[in-house]
Amino acid sequence: MSTESQRTQPRSIGSLPEGEAARENVSERQRRGKVWEGILLASTIFGIIILLMLAYNIVDDAFGGIGVQYTVEEEELTDGRPLEELSQAELIAILETNLRSRVLKNLERERPLAERSREELIDIINEEIIKPEVVAVYSLTEFLFNRPAIEAELRESHPRAEIQFKSWLSWDFIVKPMSSDPVEAGIRTAILGSLFLLVLTMLISFPLGVGAAIYLEEYKNDKPFDERSPVGRWMNNALQRTSGLIETNIYNLSGVPSIIYGILGLAIFVRSMQQITSGAVFGYADPTTANGRTILSAALTMSLLVLPVVIISSQEAIRAVPSSLRQASFGLGATKWQTVWKIVLPHAMPGILTGTILAISRAIGETAPLIVIGASTFIVTDPSGLFSKFTVLPLQIYNWTSRPQPEFRAIAAAAIIVLLILLLSLNATAILLRNYLRSKRVST
Amino acid sequence: MADQAQAKAEQRAALAVTVPQTIDLRKRPRIGESIIQTVLIVCGFVSIFTTVAIVYVLFQESLAFFADPAVTLVQFFTGTVWQPPINEFGVLPLVNATLVISLIAMLVAVPLGLGMAIYLSEYASERTRGILKPVIELLAGIPTVVYGFFALTFVTPILRGIFGDVVSIYNMLSAGLVVGVLITPIIATLSEDALSAVPNSLRQASFGLGATKWETAIKVVVPAALSGILAGCIVAMSRAVGETMVVALAAGAKPNLTWNPFESAETMTGYIARISGGDPSYGSMDYKSIFAVGLLLFFITLALNIASRRIVRRFREVYD
Numbered sequence: 099m100s101t102e103s104q105r106t107q108p109r110s111i112g113s114l115p116e117g118e119a120a121r122e123n124v125s126e127r128q129r130r131g132k133v134w135e136g137i138l139l140a141s142t143i144f145g146i147i148i149l150l151m152l153a154y155n156i157v158d159d160a161f162g163g164i165g166v167q168y169t170v171e172e173e174e175l176t177d178g179r180p181l182e183e184l185s186q187a188e189l190i191a192i193l194e195t196n197l198r199s200r201v202l203k204n205l206e207r208e209r210p211l212a213e214r215s216r217e218e219l220i221d222i223i224n225e226e227i228i229k230p231e232v233v234a235v236y237s238l239t240e241f242l243f244n245r246p247a248i249e250a251e252l253r254e255s256h257p258r259a260e261i262q263f264k265s266w267l268s269w270d271f272i273v274k275p276m277s278s279d280p281v282e283a284g285i286r287t288a289i290l291g292s293l294f295l296l297v298l299t300m301l302i303s304f305p306l307g308v309g310a311a312i313y314l315e316e317y318k319n320d321k322p323f324d325e326r327s328p329v330g331r332w333m334n335n336a337l338q339r340t341s342g343l344i345e346t347n348i349y350n351l352s353g354v355p356s357i358i359y360g361i362l363g364l365a366i367f368v369r370s371m372q373q374i375t376s377g378a379v380f381g382y383a384d385p386t387t388a389n390g391r392t393i394l395s396a397a398l399t400m401s402l403l404v405l406p407v408v409i410i411s412s413q414e415a416i417r418a419v420p421s422s423l424r425q426a427s428f429g430l431g432a433t434k435w436q437t438v439w440k441i442v443l444p445h446a447m448p449g450i451l452t453g454t455i456l457a458i459s460r461a462i463g464e465t466a467p468l469i470v471i472g473a474s475t476f477i478v479t480d481p482s483g484l485f486s487k488f489t490v491l492p493l494q495i496y497n498w499t500s501r502p503q504p505e506f507r508a509i510a511a512a513a514i515i516v517l518l519i520l521l522l523s524l525n526a527t528a529i530l531l532r533n534y535l536r537s538k539r540v541s542t
Numbered sequence: 543m544a545d546q547a548q549a550k551a552e553q554r555a556a557l558a559v560t561v562p563q564t565i566d567l568r569k570r571p572r573i574g575e576s577i578i579q580t581v582l583i584v585c586g587f588v589s590i591f592t593t594v595a596i597v598y599v600l601f602q603e604s605l606a607f608f609a610d611p612a613v614t615l616v617q618f619f620t621g622t623v624w625q626p627p628i629n630e631f632g633v634l635p636l637v638n639a640t641l642v643i644s645l646i647a648m649l650v651a652v653p654l655g656l657g658m659a660i661y662l663s664e665y666a667s668e669r670t671r672g673i674l675k676p677v678i679e680l681l682a683g684i685p686t687v688v689y690g691f692f693a694l695t696f697v698t699p700i701l702r703g704i705f706g707d708v709v710s711i712y713n714m715l716s717a718g719l720v721v722g723v724l725i726t727p728i729i730a731t732l733s734e735d736a737l738s739a740v741p742n743s744l745r746q747a748s749f750g751l752g753a754t755k756w757e758t759a760i761k762v763v764v765p766a767a768l769s770g771i772l773a774g775c776i777v778a779m780s781r782a783v784g785e786t787m788v789v790a791l792a793a794g795a796k797p798n799l800t801w802n803p804f805e806s807a808e809t810m811t812g813y814i815a816r817i818s819g820g821d822p823s824y825g826s827m828d829y830k831s832i833f834a835v836g837l838l839l840f841f842i843t844l845a846l847n848i849a850s851r852r853i854v855r856r857f858r859e860v861y862d
């Protein structure tokens with residue numbers, strides 16, 4: 099404080115820099131301003147750089163090279179002719195000479211080889227005799243720019259292996275079920291689980307959140323009880339206080355870490371309400387899911403997690419409806435609920451929907467609460483109903499990332515791309531929906 | 543005559559019926575409306591139920607945890623070893639790791655987020671804002687598990703490249719840096735809101751006195767918006783404390799009381815995620831310890847949230 103006054107005092111009595119000194123002072127200060135502007139701009143651009151690094155990191159891992167080693171080379175089997183050109187008899191001959199008799203017998207028992215189509219025989223040859231095996235995984239940068247080095251390295255460790263390009267993100271990856279072999283693994287169960295969870299969460303949290311928002315915005319100042327009796331006054335007072343409490347509470351809830359919601363879900367939905375969430379009450383007794391760790395428990399937990407955000411964004415949308423509309427509706431003799439249902443809600447709907455979808459899309463990326471309530475990380479069956487076991491995309495990503503093998507890291511990156519596309523399309527849906535609803539209102 | 547008199551009397555009687563002495567202007571009670579209102583109140587109560595349930599559940603299981611003869615409150619808060627299998631329940635290593643990671647995160651996020659906010663609100667043109675705002679929103683919208691992947695597979699190798707093998711594969715520095723990136727958008731958006739709310743007249747007055755743009759921003763606008771900025775930083779801090787996925791993936795799974803950011807250490811959230819992911823049986827010490835750690839975490843974040851609200855209320859400069 100004292101240095102401040104010392105610095106400013108001489109100036110106030112008229113010793114401001116003049117002439118050359120003033121010009122220098124101004125240009126010096128402006129120069130300093132420019133430098134700082136550069137620093138500020140740099141910090142903003144740093145955000146873009148991080149996004150780019152993130153994208154590079156994911157793409158680099160999701161695509162790249164693999165070193166494939168065959169137990170037997172195709173050329174050795176067929177004397178240099180490609181498998182596709184061989185006749186059925188030749189294919190059978192290859193199988194008969196190369197497979198052990200026990201394996202052959204098993205195949206014959208399933209269906210005689212002579213009855214099988216050529217494609218089927220080629221598949222069997224690929225699987226049983228040639229047996230491609232991934233022995234090394236390289237990132238995209240290594241594959242593109244460091245080819246000689248990795249080729250030399252591979253030749254040393256696996257002399258017969260060769261390098262191929264591999265896109266870990268493929269249609270097969272999306273539609274195949276889970277597998278413990280990273281090359282075979284797919285994410286269909288996880289995608290379906292995520293979508294199932296999304297829809298359920300929306301069905302639970304949307305009505306609850308919008309209902310609470312309507313109450314807080316439209317009914318908060320109502321006095322439903324008789325003001326003339328002391329009991330009625332007391333009741334009205336209590337109601338008003340609770341409304342205030344609800345608002346503070348919602349704010350505080352929105353700051354609670356998501357993992358705490360997971361603990362809540364574990365204790366209440368998974369454990370205490372096990373009979374309900376496992377479906378035992380409704381006669382749905384599947385011993386593998388009877389522990390309450392079902393998609394229903396997850397949806398309930400997620401609903402509580404997103405509820406504060408849904409309420410807050412719905413409140414904002416409702417608040418934005420001009421009160422003249424309400425007054426006009428009351429003036430025509432409409433009741434409060436008629437006004438809310440027919441006037442306020444349709445006007446606020448675009449905003450409510452956008453806010454809700456954005457809030458719920460956050461739940462799609464949440465992992466921590468699901469880990470805590472104990473969602474399965476390895477299941478091969480698709481979710482079939484409210485009481486089935488499930489897994490979701492972020493959980494798979496977490497599970498795969500935490501493994502040391504590079505193959506798992508590659509499929510984690512591929513799953514991340516799918517998750518991000520899912521999120522982006524959800525957000526795009528929210529925006530399109532809002533625009534559509536707005537244009538519809540204007541035209542009518 | 544008699545007929546007329548009778549008719550008049552009848553008329554009067556009819557009037558007496560249709561025009562009552564007092565008119566009841568009170569709202570007619572409507573059962574449908576009351577039911578709807580009750581339903582709406584119940585919706586509002588779900589949030590209160592959630593809070594009560596969180597507190598109840600955390601306290602109930604924590605009480606069971608502290609009722610166990612193997613653990614005492616004093617040991618819990620002062621013990622320096624967290625090894626539930628050998629009955630060592632000192633929570634300090636977990637709290638310490640959480641603290642170190644949050645501090646690193648704040649060191650990254652406060653300058654970065656503030657820089658973004660000041661640039662966007664004071665310098666950027668409408669067009670630049672149109673480009674930069676979505677970038678911040680994108681950063682905020684990326685799921686935390688993706689940041690965890692980024693920390694483990696991108697940031698850690700870079701750190702190991704720079705500092706060598708003193709950096710372990712799982713380390714607090716990498717987790718802290720990435721958590722910092724994760725909370726930067728929070729600081730940036732909340733601070734930008736606060737800066738934009740400062741009335742333009744203050745800027746004009748400062749320019750009128752000959753201040754440069756930078757001097758105006760840093761000596762007039764930022765102090766005027768300080769309460770909002772501070773509140774934003776505290777909210778971000780609470781988010782960093784509660785962040786789970788990045789630390790679970792990148793910071794390691796070994797409770798470790800150290801200030802060295804190159805070492806691996808488990809945080810409170812990381813511990814909860816690891817133990818509950820391992821499917822502990824109900825009633826076991828592991829299971830109960832999740833709730834005790836969760837209760838502590840809940841109180842820390844709640845205190846931070848309340849503090850941020852207080853700061854906004856108490857120190858807000860009101861301009862008209």
